[in-house]
Amino acid sequence: MTEPSTPYRFGLRLSERGCVAGIGDGIAWIRGLPSARLDELIGFDDGSSGLVFQLGKEVLGAILLSQSRGVTAGMAVQHIGRKLEIGVGDALLGRVVDPLGSPLDGLPPPQIRQLRPLEAAAPSIIERDFVSEPFYTGCKIVDSLIPIGKGQRQLIIGDDGVGKSALALDAVLNQRGRNVLCVMVLIGQPRSSVAGTLEALRAAGALDYTVLVVAEANALPGFRYLAPFAGCAIAEHWMRLGRDTLVVYDDLTRHAQSYRELSLLLQRPPGREAYPGDIFYLHSRLLERSTVLSLEHGGGSMTALPIIETRQGELSAYIPTNLISITDGQIYFESKLFAAGILPAIDIGRSVSRIGGKAQHPAIKNAAAHIRLDYLQFLELELFARFGTRLEASVEQKLQRGRLLREILKQDRLQPLSEQAHLAWLLAYGEGLLADVAPEQAATVLAQLLQQLPGSALKLDSPKQQWLAALKQWLAHKP
Structure with missing residues (x-):
């Protein structure tokens, strides 16, 4: 016996509809929608979607989440009523996806049963526990002299082309058989580099426990901005389930540049080196989500290996100093060592791990x-x-x-x-x-x-x- 359908009720229904005032460079300016909130999804009449990123007195700025050419000035815009989310779960293992969870490997979309918001509050102090278990990267210098613990945020820093990404890739390969799920976030890299990373993971059998979140160099600036938050959300889901995870952000220099590009397009006041004033908060709220949870809250961990690029070894630049102050230590790659053939080109004197020594195995430590x-x-x-x-x-x-x-x-x-x-x-x-x-x-x-x-x-x-x-x-x- 079927249940009776809900009867139609007459009544006044109010809804907001705005219109596109201008569009260009991946940014849409919208009039109307006075109740729009930051990080809220909005929909365009051609089926495209956007993310509210700037609230103004008369117009609001939104990041386009699709490269549809159908969005034109005068097009109607309406609320979607939810925040940006990405599919999470074991179905993503072995897949290559964009920051919205859409597949980039030519395979059918993964069967997702759960969604998680890209932006989320970091675990509170009550939920956290001390870093007490070692995280092995497979590198002699790191595991013996600059040890890392599960739940630690260890910065990898150095000039371009000195082996930073190779160390992070080795760390992912070394997690085979260790019950650690890995997420590699590739930001602003050319397609050849993405293909090389994918092939290395596949050849080593590491793709079975790894997810690649990719925002290529030719992607919209909004995609490059969202990529690390998408990777963090995927790993955070497993951490909340009590699993150990590793997130590699390669690299946050391009991420900061994408955020600067978006901010300048949205006419935000520039600060030092033309970066907006909240550039520190951008990376701190991302990396603070990496931690080890107490047993009462699942006992999972998220280890973060953010990569940052320097120019001519200048550690006192704006973005490097920001990340050094946020993370729990840094692994510094020296271009002179690389040129001399001393690989990995890690400068032991400038590298430090502030809390990893407490998690190091006593035999190796002694x-x-x-x-x-x-x-x-x-x-x-x-x-x-x-x-x-x-x-x-x-x-x-x-x-x-x-x-x-x-x-x-x-x-x-x-x-x-x-x-x-x-x-x-x-x-x-x-x-x-x-x-x-x-x-x-x-x-x-x-x-x-x-x-x-x-x-x-x-x-x-x-x-x-x-x-x-x-x-x-x-x-x-x-x-």
């Missing part, structure tokens, strides 16, 4: 306790030795040991290492087991040493003496 200081002292001694001064035998020994460490720290891209491998080389170097190895042979000896790990029963919690006995046995049979 083994790496003096490595950083030894390396920095070696760099000073090497600089002093360039003047041709006659050196004592002890100083020459320190230089030789430092050159060996520099060769050990070198690592090819797309080859992340396990935490057991980190502990193996740290103990082998720290205990002097590699003292008779020439620096030019370090890579070969280390590769042969690490090949023995998969077949052994050694774990991070294994006694140190057991590790040393195995390392001595393996090194005794090296060619």
Whole structure:
């Protein structure tokens, strides 16, 4: 038996309708709609949609969310009645989507069962917990000397083309089998770079646990502005369900430039370097959503790796200083090291992790306790030795040991290492087991040493003496 339909009721219905006053460069100026709110969706008569971004006394500015050419001056506009949302869930794994959730990989749209707003308040202090679990990137320098914890926001900073994106990609590849879901946000990159990243993920089998949110270089400025918030919303959904997630923002320099472009188009008053006055709030409200939740609120975590670009190594520029003050540390890439072939070109002296040390495994932490200081002292001694001064035998020994460490720290891209491998080389170097190895042979000896790990029963919690006995046995049979 069917239920009776609701009877039609006569009554006065009021609705607001505005009209397009002007359009250009991805921005629509609209008259009317006096009750419109910021970040509210509005609809055009041709089926296009926009996002209210600027409230004025007579007109409001909206970001076009589609590149439809049918939007013209005089077209009617009406409220949609909701804020911008994106589909979230496991159906997005392995997919490439735009900031609105539309597929870019040529496959059918994902079957989405839940939506989440792009803009959301960061978790409160009550919901948060301390960073206590390590996050492994697979990079020798980072995991041993600049450790990261789950829920941390670690900035990757440096000039263009020095390996910042390669480190972030290695971190994603290293999450295979670790039950960490990854979201890579590619902002303003050319299609060739996006295709290269996608192919690297597919070749390594990392696409099964990764989502790519892409706003290409030729996309509307509004899409590039929304991209990191879309990626954050996708990861935040899993974090609220108790999952561990990783978000890579590549990069926030282009994101800030897109926001500056939008602000200037909307005639907002410019500030320093023509950026609007709320540029700090733009990135702070994004990165503050990355945290680790307490068990009472799910226990999930969102680790953020924002990437920022500098010019000629200038760390005191406007956007870099903003992000350095927001994040929990930075990994600084030096162009001079890159030019010298020292890869990854991470400047250990300028890089820091403010809270990652508390999450580092005790075995790795103890083994790496003096490595950083030894390396920095070696760099000073090497600089002093360039003047041709006659050196004592002890100083020459320190230089030789430092050159060996520099060769050990070198690592090819797309080859992340396990935490057991980190502990193996740290103990082998720290205990002097590699003292008779020439620096030019370090890579070969280390590769042969690490090949023995998969077949052994050694774990991070294994006694140190057991590790040393195995390392001595393996090194005794090296060619």
